Ligand code: SF4
């Protein structure tokens with residue numbers, strides 16, 4: 001492969017790279033190593049892959065969002081313990097429409113507090129929670145749809161990355177596994193990896209011009225289909 005950098009080395013060399021380390025990283029490392037119990041896996045690659053989590057690719061974010069639905073333990077903690085959730089006006093309207101309720105009545109009933117920028121906060125425990133399940137699942141707001149993957153992403157470069165959800169570590173461990181396996185492939189079957197990367201680039205090029213939200217939705221649906229758990 002000459003001087004060409006491996007997939008992991010390319011991630012570590014990115015200008016936006018921040019190492020992922022500390023207690024949380026150690027747990028992810030342990031979990032990924034248990035999942036990667038397929039010899040021969042280079043231990044140094046697993047360490048590198050954990051450290052590289054400070055940078056996340058768009059396709060990996062989509063993979064995590066799709067995986068959330070499979071891994072979620074339905075504990076309801078994210079509906080009780082986040083303090084509050086942020087909801088857009090259009091999202092409140094969608095919920096009101098879905099339940100044939102007048103917008104204002106719903107807003108008052110859930111005590112939605114306006115923030116003056118077209119968004120509201122709703123205090124937790126969330127009034128839509130039924131037992132441990134979301135009572136408005138199909139029309140739940142974006143902040144809940146992207147949880148915990150989005151919270152993980154925004155916190156990865158922080159000193160104390162987010163780790164409140166039970167599936168935060170397993171999600172990151174899945175990304176580590178993916179990266180280690182790609183690294184292995186780069187070493188053992190570079191032509192196949194190149195072919196795969198080429199195919200992925202072609203798929204992503206078809207999404208050019210779309211908004212970030214639309215791209216993420218399509219990518220997530222693709223992963224969800226692959227997991228045989230279509231997004232509801
Ligand atoms: S806290 Fe995490 S595991 Fe529990 S319901 Fe929410 S997303 Fe699922």
Ligand code: SF4
Nearest residue numbers: 079126128129134144
């Ligand atoms: S809207 Fe649903 S998913 Fe979001 S916090 Fe409330 S009950 Fe939980």
